Amino acid sequence: MVVRVQEAPFDLGAELDAFASGRTDVGAQVSFTGLVRDDGGLRFMEIEHYPGMTEKAIGAIEAEAVRRWTLRDALVIHRHGRLAPGEQIMMVATAAGHRGEAFAAAEFLMDYLKSRAPFWKREVTAEGAAWVAAKDEDEDALSRW
Amino acid sequence: MIDVLYFAWVRERIGLPKERVETSADTVSGLVEELKAREARYEAAFADTSALRVALDQELSDFDAPLAGVREVAFFPPMTGG
Numbered sequence: 001m002v003v004r005v006q007e008a009p010f011d012l013g014a015e016l017d018a019f020a021s022g023r024t025d026v027g028a029q030v031s032f033t034g035l036v037r038d039d040g041g042l043r044f045m046e047i048e049h050y051p052g053m054t055e056k057a058i059g060a061i062e063a064e065a066v067r068r069w070t071l072r073d074a075l076v077i078h079r080h081g082r083l084a085p086g087e088q089i090m091m092v093a094t095a096a097g098h099r100g101e102a103f104a105a106a107e108f109l110m111d112y113l114k115s116r117a118p119f120w121k122r123e124v125t126a127e128g129a130a131w132v133a134a135k136d137e138d139e140d141a142l143s144r145w
Numbered sequence: 146m147i148d149v150l151y152f153a154w155v156r157e158r159i160g161l162p163k164e165r166v167e168t169s170a171d172t173v174s175g176l177v178e179e180l181k182a183r184e185a186r187y188e189a190a191f192a193d194t195s196a197l198r199v200a201l202d203q204e205l206s207d208f209d210a211p212l213a214g215v216r217e218v219a220f221f222p223p224m225t226g227g
Contacts, residue, residue, distance in 0.1 A: 034227055057205075114227035115223065115225075117226040119226030119227075120225055121225045132225045
């Protein structure tokens with residue numbers, strides 16, 4: 001189980017190659033990558049976080065996913081700082097015996113990271129800067145778990 | 146004395162990321178009332194606490210929670226990670 005919070009980019013291919021490598025009890029590995037989406041006029045995104053709490057919160061979410069779906073391994077990498085459109089913001093990877101557990105755990109991780117890990121996104125366009133508002137459906141998504 | 150941290154637009158409205166606060170409040174709500182009484186910028190930041198979240202010693206909590214033994218309080222808007 002690994003949690004990394006960093007400003008630097010990550011190498012998705014290298015991370016997935018290394019993830020759960022050497023194990024023979026993994027039948028399914030799922031990954032998700034979040035990217036900076038430009039809906040028009042985005043110059044860059046800035047992500048602020050709460051050092052200390054961020055790592056603890058993600059660690060707790062990850063531990064819960066491992067427990068619920070008996071994951072063999074889990075990885076969360078989340079970036080902060082300034083990111084350009086198209087850049088990778090974050091990734092999760094899950095390794096399980098079967099694909100059902102791996103998919104469900106990855107979705108659970110994403111739902112919880114969205115509204116329970118202390119990150120705040122701010123979008124900067126030619127018109128100025130605005131904090132991204134949390135969506136009600138992101139909060140609602142937690143109730144399915 | 147407790148450390149009070151502000152993030153995102155709460156930090157911007159108050160104009161600083163962190164401060165040491167001498168408080169006699171028993172709960173988070175009591176602390177918020179003390180801060181609001183200080184200056185207009187605090188009043189503006191805490192105008193609608195339903196739009197805010199609070200963490201006590203880096204764990205999500207709520208505004209009714211007691212402050213006894215707490216070393217660090219953080220105020221911020223709903224999170225937008227992922």
